[in-house]
Amino acid sequence: xxxxxxxxxxxxxxxxxxxxxxxxxxxxxxxxxxxxxxxxxxxxxxxxxxxxxxxxxxxxxxxxxxxxxxxxxxxxxxxxxxxxxxxxxxxxxxxxxxxxxxxxxxxxxxxxxxxxxxxxxxxxxxxxxxxxxxxxxxxxxxxxxxxxxxxxxxxxxxxxxxxxxxxxxxxxxxxxxxxxxxxxxxx
Ligand code: HEC
Numbered sequence: 754x755x756x757x758x759x760x761x762x763x764x765x766x767x768x769x770x771x772x773x774x775x776x777x778x779x780x781x782x783x784x785x786x787x788x789x790x791x792x793x794x795x796x797x798x799x800x801x802x803x804x805x806x807x808x809x810x811x812x813x814x815x816x817x818x819x820x821x822x823x824x825x826x827x828x829x830x831x832x833x834x835x836x837x838x839x840x841x842x843x844x845x846x847x848x849x850x851x852x853x854x855x856x857x858x859x860x861x862x863x864x865x866x867x868x869x870x871x872x873x874x875x876x877x878x879x880x881x882x883x884x885x886x887x888x889x890x891x892x893x894x895x896x897x898x899x900x901x902x903x904x905x906x907x908x909x910x911x912x913x914x915x916x917x918x919x920x921x922x923x924x925x926x927x928x929x930x931x932x933x934x935x936x937x938x939x940x
Contacts, residue, residue, distance in 0.1 A: 777842035782850065782861075784842075788833045789882075793908055795826040796889055800902045813898040820893060823901075827890040830908070834883035838876055844868065850920070857924030864919050878915035885911045 779787065803810045814820045836842075845861035852858050859867070868875045885907035892900035917924075 773840060775839045775841070777839045780843045780846045781837060782845040782847070784833060784836055788829060788836065789912075792826040792830040792833065793912065796823065796830065796901070796908065797905050799823045799826075800898045800905065814893075814896075820896060824890065824893045827886055827893055831883050831886035831890060834879040834886065837879045837882075852921070855921070855924065857921050859920060859922065867919050874918070875915075878911070878918060881914060882908065882911040 889904035
């Protein structure tokens with residue numbers, strides 16, 4: 754074989770994607786319930802206020818151990834974004850999504866189709882989550898409760914942005930500003 758053809762062949766062999774070493778096990782749904790949601794909840798609760806019989810209690814991490822515990826959740830959330838992106842991970846093993854009875858919720862097969870149709874967009878949504886989680890991490894390392902609160906809002910927005918694209922794109926959005934305006938206009 755002429756060397757020219759040989760190098761072409763080699764090139765073709767090199768451009769084949771290597772078989773993945775990942776073995777996705779949990780579904781996206783399971784990752785949401787077991788990893789993403791608990792980690793986010795812990796971050797949101799870390800800086801929050803609670804109304805009790807004794808009055809409003811303000812929560813925030815104070816001791817080294819408390820800050821470290823919150824940090825673990827921020828690390829978990831940032832890396833969970835990568836877990837979501839592993840090729841071959843199924844949306845659901847049960848095909849029974851939460852809130853399936855609510856109008857506008859897609860089926861697991863529809864969510865799967867939407868993700869597979871544009872992996873790049875799904876990756877962008879996951880990266881949004883990672884960016885927000887990293888902000889939480891920076892706030893924690895600076896021991897800055899207020900910044901952690903702001904990062905928490907960004908995390909919430911990142912969850913919502915992905916869910917509205919893949920989970921409930923047809924769900925009715927709350928329309929409260931409109932009736933308020935109408936009420937103001939009514940004599
Ligand atoms: C990159 C996309 C993406 C991001 C970011 C994301 N989710 Fe999800 N999530 C999904 C998809 C898709 C579903 C619907 C299918 C399913 O249930 O897995 C879902 C479903 C869920 C469910 C329902 C699980 C069930 O039992 O059916 C919960 C709870 C959830 N997400 C929480 C969160 C929280 C909290 C965040 C942010 C901290 C978040 N998700 C961020 C894609 C995302």
